[in-house]
Amino acid sequence: MTRTLILGGTGWLGREIAEQLVANGDDVTCLARGESGAVPSGVTFIRSDRRTPDAYVLVAGIAWDEIIELAYEADLVTGALEALADCAQHWTLVSSVSVYASNAEAGADEEAVVVEAVDFDDYAQAKVAAERVTTEAVGDHLLIARPGLIVGPGDTSDRFSYWVARLALASHEAVLLPEVRDRSVQFIDVRDLAAWLIGAGHRGLTGIYNAVGSERDLSTVLLAAAQVAGHTGNLISVDDEWLIEHSVNYWAGRRSLPLWLPRSDSAFAQRSRDRFVAAGGTERNLHEVLEDVLADERKRGLDRERRSGLTREEENLLLDEIARQLASV
Incomplete structure (x- = not known):
């Protein structure tokens, strides 16, 4: 049984991930304020404001097989890494194709230039900053997923x-x-994205992937x-x-x-998905x-x-x- 901690889990994508993990028989804990939606059935829910000093006290020190980070705000991402980076065998950060500096090159892949992370109030720049600080803290057991438009x-x-x-x-x-x-x-159904993230985590997949549809x-x-x-x-x-x-x-x-x-x-809407498909990405x-x-x-x-x-x-x-x-x- 895989033990997974979702930092979030009551919003749309997080809840879908949690519900699929529970259906798979995994041990799932969601740490969140619980204000984005209903708590998924079958999970261990820890209500916590991630901006408080003791936000992670109940989940730190546990050997997690997988931690999934859905936030991008600098203080949330860094706070979680400080408390939990050494606790996870595998870490998944959900980023975005919005990180790319140009939307003018059709078929651009994961090596395309990203925006400069200067203004953390800007969504794309904050995502880039989250990727960089997570890479520094987690190292070679990190998966960065960059979805585009999520639908469903x-x-x-x-x-x-x-x-x-x-x-x-x-x-x-x-x-x-x-x-x-x-x-x-170009879009990906939330159910397909969640399934791929779960499978990638179970396999210990690492690296950066444009998790996008055709x-x-x-x-x-x-x-x-x-x-x-x-x-x-x-x-x-x-x-x-x-x-x-x-x-x-x-x-x-x-x-x-x-x-x-x-x-x-x-x-x-024309990002390369070759790496994603090679790693088992599918779409309905x-x-x-x-x-x-x-x-x-x-x-x-x-x-x-x-x-x-x-x-x-x-x-x-x-x-x-x-x-x-x-x-x-």
Whole structure:
């Protein structure tokens, strides 16, 4: 039986890792504040504020087969390393492809240049700093996983789930799309990522891996989402300039079209996954992911308030403006 400590475990990815480990029969402990979500069933849960002096007193000195670090904030990462680096046979740090300095080179691998870690309030720079300090403390039994966009049931970012939910909500009505020509999207299902992290830890895998899915045409993904959603309305695609002029944002956040990237950053969704696949990385069928996400979205409400995307009212106003411009030509 493998003894695993997850630093976190009540958030989305951490909970998925914990639940899969428990299902495998492993001994799992989660150390967290417990404010990100429900505590997974079957784990030993230690409620702790990692910024307090005695945060790790109940887990230090134990011989852990695996420690999984999900945080990136400098004080959390360094505090855990100071208390626990000598306790783990294997250490996994979940980082991000956001660490790379350039998103202009399609197919770039793990050797690509990363950003300078100067401002630890910046997400990418903080991730780089976390990688470096963990490498120094843990040495040659460290796995660094750099996922890109993580998707699947339970996602609260709305970056991927927006589309299948919106298409289902619109039903026979029109939906606004960005220009999809020559645009890519790259994602990994949270369940596949968790399974790979667990297997890699059990095998003692070390090194740096882009834990990403296949590069897919954005048009293919959106058409598959429309099929899964049963959408029968028109798909209205407009160019980048028009969207920007009308205050629609790229990628994520309020008043955005999720997954839509500036062409200058297109390689963000074109990272090499060769090393990941060689190390056993897999991905499930696109339609299966979309069907599971849609089922989850229906439970949570297709018309709920979202962290990313356009509201249906905002979208309809933009569609009306497009119709007026076309009528005046």
